Amino acid sequence: MNESIWLDNIEIPEFPKLNYEAKTEVLIIGGGIAGILTAYYLKNKGIDCILVEKNRICHGVTAGTTAKITAQHGLIYADILKSDGKDKAEMYLKANLSALENYKRLCKDIDCDFELKDNYVYSQSDRSGLEKEIGALEKIGYKAELVDTPNLPLKTVGAVKFLNQAQFHPIKFIKEIVKDLKIFENTFVLEVDGKTVVTNCGKIKAENIVVAIHFPFINTHGSYFLKLYQHRSYALALKGAQKLDGMYVSDSKTGLSFRNYNDLMILIGGSHRTGKIGGSYNGIEQFARIHYPQSKIQYRWATQDCMSLDKKPYIGRYSKNTADMYVASGFNKWGITGAMVSAMILSDMISGKTNEFQEVFSPSRSILKPQLAVNGFEAVTNILNPFGKRCPHMGCSLKWNKAERTWDCPCHGSRFTDDGKLLNNPANGNLKS
Numbered sequence: 001m002n003e004s005i006w007l008d009n010i011e012i013p014e015f016p017k018l019n020y021e022a023k024t025e026v027l028i029i030g031g032g033i034a035g036i037l038t039a040y041y042l043k044n045k046g047i048d049c050i051l052v053e054k055n056r057i058c059h060g061v062t063a064g065t066t067a068k069i070t071a072q073h074g075l076i077y078a079d080i081l082k083s084d085g086k087d088k089a090e091m092y093l094k095a096n097l098s099a100l101e102n103y104k105r106l107c108k109d110i111d112c113d114f115e116l117k118d119n120y121v122y123s124q125s126d127r128s129g130l131e132k133e134i135g136a137l138e139k140i141g142y143k144a145e146l147v148d149t150p151n152l153p154l155k156t157v158g159a160v161k162f163l164n165q166a167q168f169h170p171i172k173f174i175k176e177i178v179k180d181l182k183i184f185e186n187t188f189v190l191e192v193d194g195k196t197v198v199t200n201c202g203k204i205k206a207e208n209i210v211v212a213i214h215f216p217f218i219n220t221h222g223s224y225f226l227k228l229y230q231h232r233s234y235a236l237a238l239k240g241a242q243k244l245d246g247m248y249v250s251d252s253k254t255g256l257s258f259r260n261y262n263d264l265m266i267l268i269g270g271s272h273r274t275g276k277i278g279g280s281y282n283g284i285e286q287f288a289r290i291h292y293p294q295s296k297i298q299y300r301w302a303t304q305d306c307m308s309l310d311k312k313p314y315i316g317r318y319s320k321n322t323a324d325m326y327v328a329s330g331f332n333k334w335g336i337t338g339a340m341v342s343a344m345i346l347s348d349m350i351s352g353k354t355n356e357f358q359e360v361f362s363p364s365r366s367i368l369k370p371q372l373a374v375n376g377f378e379a380v381t382n383i384l385n386p387f388g389k390r391c392p393h394m395g396c397s398l399k400w401n402k403a404e405r406t407w408d409c410p411c412h413g414s415r416f417t418d419d420g421k422l423l424n425n426p427a428n429g430n431l432k433s
């Protein structure tokens with residue numbers, strides 16, 4: 001039961017392990033939705049591309065997603081309008097609406113349970129935040145609706161509604177688009193040395209490298225160890241819960257998210273910074289018992305995503321000093337549209353075209369945001385803490401997660417089994433015994 005709903009009853013195509021010294025125009029590291037969509041777009045542009053995945057494709061965060069396809073990422077537009085101005089807010093919206101349109105077009109020919117659904121961001125306490133978001137959206141030319149009583153078993157003060165967004169089965173989608181891609185599984189990238197990538201089973205020389213491994217592990221450029229942290233969430237798929245009229249998510253980072261898949265309802269919650277106390281399944285199980293007493297838990301899983309400093313992902317050149325290395329990360333739990341935006345931007349940049357959205361998502365934008373101080377504080381206190389097992393990524397002291405029986409890093413979110421095997425990066429190897 002402790003496996004994502006999307007991995008049950010599905011056959012994902014298998015790919016060989018790298019077994020020769022390869023050369024390619026583009027090497028993509030990471031077989032989640034961001035890497036795979038980028039490879040798909042590059043291939044469609046006629047660019048020679050290899051993708052390597054350390055385990056099996058689609059078994060990372062992409063397997064644990066809620067798979068809502070929407071340009072509504074919490075109450076983000078008021079924030080972007082305030083911090084970056086109208087042009088950038090418009091571009092963020094346009095990029096994500098284009099991503100939605102691209103999914104609509106691709107999914108026409110793919111059997112992946114794609115359905116148009118309205119998306120709602122509800123609040124339990126802050127009506128003025130919802131009004132501000134509606135105002136910001138109006139300023140950038142998007143008509144969203146303020147709904148007074150969203151159809152949820154919660155007391156709310158309203159919700160912002162985006163019409164005609166979508167939901168799908170992410171793995172059914174990916175399993176079709178990977179068919180003609182050149183992929184090597186069980187091929188673990190250990191080091192990137194200029195244009196040579198060293199894996200556990202040989203080297204690859206590449207003109208361009210795309211790092212789409214969720215949390216980038218190359219620390220010498222880009223300062224991703226300062227720009228990102230991870231946030232863990234818990235999911236239940238409930239039978240006999242509620243037929244919803246749309247997809248719902250809270251305006252709060254620790255609130256609940258709801259969507260249906262066939263006759264099941266996916267309920268997500270209990271979120272917390274990885275390596276810190278909080279969440280787990282208790283809260284959502286209790287919520288289900290109280291509000292859906294007749295329901296039964298069919299699936300249960302936990303997952304985590306990378307959170308950026310300013311709620312926007314990092315898509316583009318890995319850093320100012322790495323001309324031919326690119327990144328797609330920091331999706332803030334909106335990496336389904338984020339992955340499509342990555343594919344659009346990176347395939348243009350690599351083929352020598354300027355993409356109209358690239359500046360908004362540039363990984364080299366300012367890092368002077370309040371979250372930087374929080375990330376810095378966590379790193380310093382946990383690196384200096386002399387007790388406990390050390391994370392091989394940067395030497396932070398790991399915390400024991402009793403509920404999942406894992407060692408979790410409060411700095412960057414790497415996780416390990418109780419006997420030290422790597423579960424989540426940015427650490428790139430097991431714990432030393």
Ligand SMILES: Cc1cc2nc3c(=O)[nH]c(=O)nc-3n(C[C@H](O)[C@H](O)[C@H](O)COP(=O)(O)OP(=O)(O)OC[C@H]3O[C@@H](n4cnc5c(N)ncnc54)[C@H](O)[C@@H]3O)c2cc1C
Pocket residue numbers: 029030031032033034035052053054055056057058059060061062063064065066067068069070187188189190212213214231233234268303304305328329331332333334335336337338339425428
């Ligand atoms: C609870 C939750 C709900 C979410 N719901 C939504 C939603 O409704 N809508 C939405 O838009 N987004 C959602 N997201 C976010 C979205 O699912 C993720 O942002 C997205 O799946 C990330 O994809 P990815 O390709 O970057 O990462 P991953 O899927 O993790 O892929 C990265 C891959 O890289 C591989 N890798 C790592 N290191 C190496 C290495 N050294 N060598 C080779 N391979 C390596 C890993 O094995 C992995 O397969 C949600 C996230 C969470 C946590």
